[in-house]
Structures are given as C-alpha cells and as structure tokens.
Amino acid sequence: MPAAVRFVNVSRRFGQVRAVDGVTLDISEGEFFAMLGPSGSGKTTCLRLIAGFEQPNEGHIEIFGETAEGVPPYKRNVNTVFQDYALFPHMTVGENVAYGLRIKGMPKAERERKAKDALAMVKLKGFEHRRPGQLSGGQRQRVALARALVNGPKVLLLDEPLGALDLKLREQMQEELKALQEKLGITFVFVTHDQGEALSMADRVAIFNEGKIIQVGTPQDIYEKPRSRFVADFVGSSNVLSPEFAASHGGAAKWTSLRPERIGVFPPDTKPPQGHASTDGEIKMISYQGSVTRFSVECGKLRIHTEIPTDEAASFEQGDRVRLIWPKSAMVTMEDAA
Structure with missing residues (x-):
C-alpha cells in the first residue's frame, strides 16, 4: 500500500x-x-x-x-x-x-x-x-x-x-x-x-x-x-545533564535528558531507594502551577528543575537544602547535544 x-x-x-x-x-x-x-x-x-x-x-x-x-x-x-x-x-x-x-x-x-x-x-x-x-x-x-x-x-x-x-x-x-x-x-x-x-x-x-x-x-x-x-527542550521541558554529571549519577557518559516530573524532592538526609540516583542542592525558586509546583534547585554549578504534586510541596520553602532523587532509568541518553 x-x-x-x-x-x-x-x-x-x-x-x-x-x-x-x-x-x-x-x-x-x-x-x-x-x-x-x-x-x-x-x-x-x-x-x-x-x-x-x-x-x-x-x-x-x-x-x-x-x-x-x-x-x-x-x-x-x-x-x-x-x-x-x-x-x-x-x-x-x-x-x-x-x-x-x-x-x-x-x-x-x-x-x-x-x-x-x-x-x-x-x-x-x-x-x-x-x-x-x-x-x-x-x-x-x-x-x-x-x-x-x-x-x-x-x-x-x-x-x-x-x-x-x-x-x-x-x-x-x-x-x-x-x-x-x-x-x-x-x-x-x-x-x-x-x-x-x-x-x-x-x-x-x-x-x-x-x-x-x-x-x-x-x-x-x-x-x-x-x-x-x-527536542528535549522544545517538547515539554527537560533538564539536560552533561556527560560527566550523568556518568557520575549512574547513567551513560553522554548528554542526557531528565524530565522534571521524574524527580522527587526530599529532606537532605533521605536515602535513595535501589536503582535511584540523587544530588543535593538549595531551592532557589518555587513556582505554584495549580496541581503541580515547580522547584528550581541549585546543585553546584547545575540548576535542576523539578515538578511535584502541590500537596507534597507545602513542607518546602525557598532557601531550603533538599535532596533530589530520581530513577536511573529516567535518564535518557541523547544522540545530539544541540
């Protein structure tokens, strides 16, 4: 046909x-x-x-x-x-x-x-x-x-x-x-x-x-x-991770996409479950968006964005130290960094 x-x-x-x-x-x-x-x-x-x-x-x-x-x-x-x-x-x-x-x-x-x-x-x-x-x-x-x-x-x-x-x-x-x-x-x-x-x-x-x-x-x-x-940036929003960061957090040494909704926000002493990666940072901005709340977290030289249900966001404030945790499987390697 x-x-x-x-x-x-x-x-x-x-x-x-x-x-x-x-x-x-x-x-x-x-x-x-x-x-x-x-x-x-x-x-x-x-x-x-x-x-x-x-x-x-x-x-x-x-x-x-x-x-x-x-x-x-x-x-x-x-x-x-x-x-x-x-x-x-x-x-x-x-x-x-x-x-x-x-x-x-x-x-x-x-x-x-x-x-x-x-x-x-x-x-x-x-x-x-x-x-x-x-x-x-x-x-x-x-x-x-x-x-x-x-x-x-x-x-x-x-x-x-x-x-x-x-x-x-x-x-x-x-x-x-x-x-x-x-x-x-x-x-x-x-x-x-x-x-x-x-x-x-x-x-x-x-x-x-x-x-x-x-x-x-x-x-x-x-x-x-x-x-x-x-594509990662144009379709939705994405955190683009460098090959070095991805490799040091259980991914491949390639440019990697990590969607904000796959990242959880937790107190700094939280232990990541099996098969998960984590990084620590400081909340720089909190943006209420109805059913979800968006966080901008400074993790060293990297700014990571995450979205969590609004009813889970109430316990965090701007300036808090937090631990971001995500499944390693959520890190998607990309063919092109452009």
Missing part, C-alpha cells in the same frame, strides 16, 4: 533561504500526523508543498502513489483548513460549505444535501442560513472544517487551525478533531507550534527545526526518548 504522502529528499528555497532542506518522510493512510516546530522551521512550507501552493526545488512528492510535482492544487485530492478560516462573508454558512461542490458543477439539490450533512458532522446542524459574521470563532472554525470535508478529500491539511481560539475552546476542538478523524478514517496532517496539541491528538509527530526534520515518532517516543537537546 502506498503512503498517503511521501517526501523524498524534498527542498524548497526562497532566495538564499532553505525553508525546507532535504526532508524525507512517509505519512500513512488514515494517520493523524502532526508537524511540530517553532516559527520558520519549515513545517508550514511542507504543508503548502502537499497542498500544491508551493513546488519543490529538489526532491519528489507523492500523494497516494501519484507524483505531485507540477500538479495544481485543484487537481489534488487534498483540502486545507486555514487558521484564519478564509470564509466568504457575503455567503451563508451553507453556501460557504457547498462552494467547492458548486465549482465542480454539482447540482444544487445534491450540494445542499451534502453541505447539510457536513455541517451536522461538525455539530452545526441548522446553521445553513446564517452568515459567518453571526458565528463565534469556534463555529467559524467548524464551518471551515465542514467546507474542507464536504469534498471528500483523501488527505486533510490543517494549518494551525486552532491558533485563534481561546484555551478552553481549543481544548474542546482538539477532542472533537481527534474523534472526527477516527470516525472518518482519512489522513489528517496537522501543523502546529503548540506541543500540547501535537502530543494530545497525533498518532505520530515530526519535529522540525531550520528546515529539517529532527525526529519522528509517537508522542510517547518524542517525549520520553528525545534524541537531541532541541
């Missing part, structure tokens, strides 16, 4: 800037795939290459086994949902959703029926006659989604579609998007700079930086086994 989307050594240049630099990638049919990275990392350009809005300078792109280079957007079996929704304000919601079907010459009765079905799918049944200006941001996002889905694309491209929504609505839409993708079974390619979105929704995540893919894997792999300092 061919991949839904395949990149083979794809590059896209804008003048002297390599926005995409030698990317090779397979996205499986029916996969919810996230492209995650900071602004300017190349993820959106990759999405535009799939959509046909950009063409590669080098390399090869396939969509379900068919060559994509030179094929215009309207001839590709993909649709895009944009962050700004791109709805026509002078059209009704129903007309917006049916617009692509109208362009294809579908009879009016049939396209109206399909538009109603698509709106029902995104929980907007009965909204056909409203105007976009009468809708909330979340409702406009659903209309944009229905408009993309009504064409029956084999690949749906989502370009930071939740970026304009407030936190509560964004979390709700994350759940709805994931449920919708599982129900439809089509390939979703989702671009975001929000690691929480990528980890909560995607089957696999590609981490981008400076036009290259740094690491691809399941959300669990990306978070638990970062291969580089960039």
Whole structure:
C-alpha cells in the first residue's frame, strides 16, 4: 500500500533561504500526523508543498502513489483548513460549505444535501442560513472544517487551525478533531507550534527545526526518548545533564535528558531507594502551577528543575537544602547535544 504522502529528499528555497532542506518522510493512510516546530522551521512550507501552493526545488512528492510535482492544487485530492478560516462573508454558512461542490458543477439539490450533512458532522446542524459574521470563532472554525470535508478529500491539511481560539475552546476542538478523524478514517496532517496539541491528538509527530526534520515518532517516543537537546527542550521541558554529571549519577557518559516530573524532592538526609540516583542542592525558586509546583534547585554549578504534586510541596520553602532523587532509568541518553 502506498503512503498517503511521501517526501523524498524534498527542498524548497526562497532566495538564499532553505525553508525546507532535504526532508524525507512517509505519512500513512488514515494517520493523524502532526508537524511540530517553532516559527520558520519549515513545517508550514511542507504543508503548502502537499497542498500544491508551493513546488519543490529538489526532491519528489507523492500523494497516494501519484507524483505531485507540477500538479495544481485543484487537481489534488487534498483540502486545507486555514487558521484564519478564509470564509466568504457575503455567503451563508451553507453556501460557504457547498462552494467547492458548486465549482465542480454539482447540482444544487445534491450540494445542499451534502453541505447539510457536513455541517451536522461538525455539530452545526441548522446553521445553513446564517452568515459567518453571526458565528463565534469556534463555529467559524467548524464551518471551515465542514467546507474542507464536504469534498471528500483523501488527505486533510490543517494549518494551525486552532491558533485563534481561546484555551478552553481549543481544548474542546482538539477532542472533537481527534474523534472526527477516527470516525472518518482519512489522513489528517496537522501543523502546529503548540506541543500540547501535537502530543494530545497525533498518532505520530515530526519535529522540525531550520528546515529539517529532527525526529519522528509517537508522542510517547518524542517525549520520553528525545534524541537531541532541541527536542528535549522544545517538547515539554527537560533538564539536560552533561556527560560527566550523568556518568557520575549512574547513567551513560553522554548528554542526557531528565524530565522534571521524574524527580522527587526530599529532606537532605533521605536515602535513595535501589536503582535511584540523587544530588543535593538549595531551592532557589518555587513556582505554584495549580496541581503541580515547580522547584528550581541549585546543585553546584547545575540548576535542576523539578515538578511535584502541590500537596507534597507545602513542607518546602525557598532557601531550603533538599535532596533530589530520581530513577536511573529516567535518564535518557541523547544522540545530539544541540
């Protein structure tokens, strides 16, 4: 079975800037795939290459086994949902959703029926006659989604579609998007700079930086086994331990990632259990974050951050000497210190 989307050594240049630099990638049919990275990392350009809005300078792109280079957007079996929704304000919601079907010459009765079905799918049944200006941001996002889905694309491209929504609505839409993708079974390619979105929704995540893919894997792999300092720092937060520190605390003599939530905070005389490592330090900062409290602890020349449940944090104060204890298995060696 061919991949839904395949990149083979794809590059896209804008003048002297390599926005995409030698990317090779397979996205499986029916996969919810996230492209995650900071602004300017190349993820959106990759999405535009799939959509046909950009063409590669080098390399090869396939969509379900068919060559994509030179094929215009309207001839590709993909649709895009944009962050700004791109709805026509002078059209009704129903007309917006049916617009692509109208362009294809579908009879009016049939396209109206399909538009109603698509709106029902995104929980907007009965909204056909409203105007976009009468809708909330979340409702406009659903209309944009229905408009993309009504064409029956084999690949749906989502370009930071939740970026304009407030936190509560964004979390709700994350759940709805994931449920919708599982129900439809089509390939979703989702671009975001929000690691929480990528980890909560995607089957696999590609981490981008400076036009290259740094690491691809399941959300669990990306978070638990970062291969580089960039991934460890960008996805969540991490303590990056030097080879010397890691080796002296039961790890390998390599650059090592240690997640804050794996580190416990204890009185200085606490004995570490079997299979655990420890280091002593002074609490320099305490940050309340709701269910967890974050500590910044100075351990010699190293500043270590740890997160513990807030109900366990009450007995510690800034300036206290403490012992940090963690399982040796929580230290993950990295291939690259960068």
